[in-house]
Amino acid sequence: MRDRAVFLFPGLGAYSTGVLREARRNHPVVAETFDEIDAAAAGCGVPAVSGLLFGTQAPTIKDLLGQRAELLQLAIFGVSVATHRILTGAGAEPDLLLGHSFGEMAALVCAGAFDLADGVRMVCARSEALRPWEGLGAMAAIGTDEVTAGHLIGLVQEPELVIGCANSPRQHVLSGPGKALARVEEAADALGLFFARLNLPYASHHPSMTLAVPIFCELMAQIRQKPLRLPVYSPIHGRRYTDADDLKQAIADCLVLPVRFTDAVRALHAQGWTRYVEVGALNALTRCVQATVPDVHTHAPLLLPEEETAGLRAAVEAIRADGAGPVSGQPGPEAAVVAQPVPEPAPAIPAARPAPPQPGGGRAEVLDRLRRLYAEALEYPAEVLAEDSALEAELGVDSLKQTSLLKRVVEQFGLPESPGDLRVWELPTLGRIADFVLAARNGAVR
Template sequence: MSARTVLLFPGLGAYSTGMLRQAAGEHPEVARTFAELDRAAAEHGVPSVAQAVLRDEPRPIREMLALPTEVLQLAIFGASVVTHRVLAAAGLRPYALLGHSFGEMAALVAAGAFSLAEGVHLVCARAEALSDWEGRGAMAAIGANEAVARHLIGAMDEPDLAVGCLNAPRQTVISGPVEAIDRAGQVAKALELFYAKLHLPYASHHPSARPAVARFVGLMAGIEQKPLEHRVYSPVHGRWYTDADDLKFAIAECMVLPVRFTDAVRDLHSSGATVFVESGALNALTRCVELTVPGVRTVAPLLDPADETGGLRRALAGEADVRPQRTDTASAVVAPVAPLAPVEIPAAREPEAVVAPMMGKDAVLAKLRALYAAALEYPEDALTEKALLEAELGVDSLKQTALLSRVVEEFGLPDRPGELRVWELPSLGAIADHVMGVERVLS
């Protein structure tokens, strides 16, 4: 491939139910990598990750969260490493590797600085180092640039809030104590700024976690870094890593320093990078790239579990994922309104005390189509039962989160708004099945 390709290694949250199952049927690197990962994980007392990801029935995120913390984190880490291995085995030689937060460890393993077994050690050590911070903090995404986010924090006079990540021109993640994050949400909504609390157990990229840095470094004792085989750019440190860097300390610092992903993408693009590939599940990072440098080619190979082999082929060819474009034809699939802008959602009815009377699936789908069509300005016939909201219709995950909160209100579901996981409900059909499942339990 002649284009300069950047591999993107996502952070925590990049888990998709059923990921890698189709790819495993065609690429032996998947099974080999997870077998190697399991051997290393067993030394840390972690149960089989391969069993959870590849051999059991596909596990939704709620079931993964019920397992030891390291299982989900190693599943995300393993998906990133194996995606790189599959692409490398097929001949891809990336221009650069770019990890986001937790993803820096996978990027450095892919670059050869650490072995896979050492990467497993890093993941387990990081989880242990941060264990005392679980439940003490939170993070939230705001549909605003850095300046607006900092003005919001200043106007609230919340010194414990900090900017944690700059993901796209209009997506800033703030970090801090749970109560302060919740108050920031109230202010953001009053200002009509998009707001979504993230499903993370602690306040990453926050100065209060500084003691965890020393603990993490101590837990990494005995691991020796090796020469880099690929160029790795750090969005936290804002530069290329070199063999002269203490990479263990560098990734420990990533826990408390902000992630300036937008700046990193612009730097790489200005140096000639034209293709960005998500080395892991979903497409959180490629969507941020599209918002930051419009017009570049992006590929998210594992976004659609039914088309992973096709996605990997597109990544090797440097072919951009095709997204629908806005048109004036009423029956055509249209692109969404600019992601991260305030979502115009029809006024909610008063929530019902219990779920609505049992409905047939056709009736549930009809209500969902009407709701989503009105909110997104889509024609209803584009919102088919199986159409993937993000992969096929281009509805970003933050907008889906807002719409799922509206679904909870519309159907009187007992789910707490914001707690439904968009990656578990990727289509209207999946959402309808969830609604009907709740109805059956409560009826």
């Protein structure tokens, strides 16, 4: 009996440098999808996003954050839609779609409730509706359980803070005023808990967004809802959507209501859903699934930009209903994205005494220092830390610990880069980290 497959549509933050560039060479549907997105965005007065994503140099998330908000959001939305089209076009049909926060719009488009052009208009309308709230709030991830997160809010006596997202048993997102989050960060640091600000200029999933809901609805007034072709489960509303739902209102309500992803995964798992595919960049949602329920199969085909073709093929082969042979037209090695166990977030690594910048020394020396630093911190034999070993996909080093290690790299090498600006998904191997260190020394980072 085939495992029933859930396609997971990630929210804002699901972007990695170079995403879909390799897949675009092998799948014309990527260019076709973004051509449609560019045409619809032009009608909203928004520049084309495909030129940014697929131009001479792939932009980092920091590059896109310096542009109009709609561009990063359309990039994330478009990556999910294009990935869904690649998978389904190759015969990998999902049994259920689940969108996380912003990802619900892409999930509903892929389910047929809205056409792609209207999905673009919804993304642009959301950005316009939230513009007055930019800079008035913030969000941050914290690596602890929900009870402890609630106690921290009480400890710092900041009642305006709320738990905006419950992503896994030990990963939650706080939402509220930036100064209040700064107080929680101090407490989290003292307790050795992971804490990271998100790249969002407002407090989503917070009561302060209530007035944005009718504005968003009004901006979507001319968009027509269509019958669902695929079932969609909402971790915000805690159930499947139906054609009787006002889905535009449901999406607008997501601005205020919390995301209960942990509860959604547990509910689906209890009903026998055991295969989960991340239909977007990176693997944030599949990691949360692994950390929440046992005995599941997960696929994150776009985890590593240079291995997208192999990752997509592996996902297709795993979920094809007919059990046919290898998919044609997708060259490259047969390589599955292996689900690694997700360890509990580790206490923050004690800060090392900063070393002065060392203008001398080449890449081999930097790589050797990195290998020794990581081997000691991870308690791994140094010989297993190959230059091109994927820290997460192959060695099981979760992003929380990678973030702590990158902070230590900045301190050890005396780099000018702010630890808060580092993105672990852009530095997935020791080789990439060595190149980052050398570029930072030369003043060439970002």
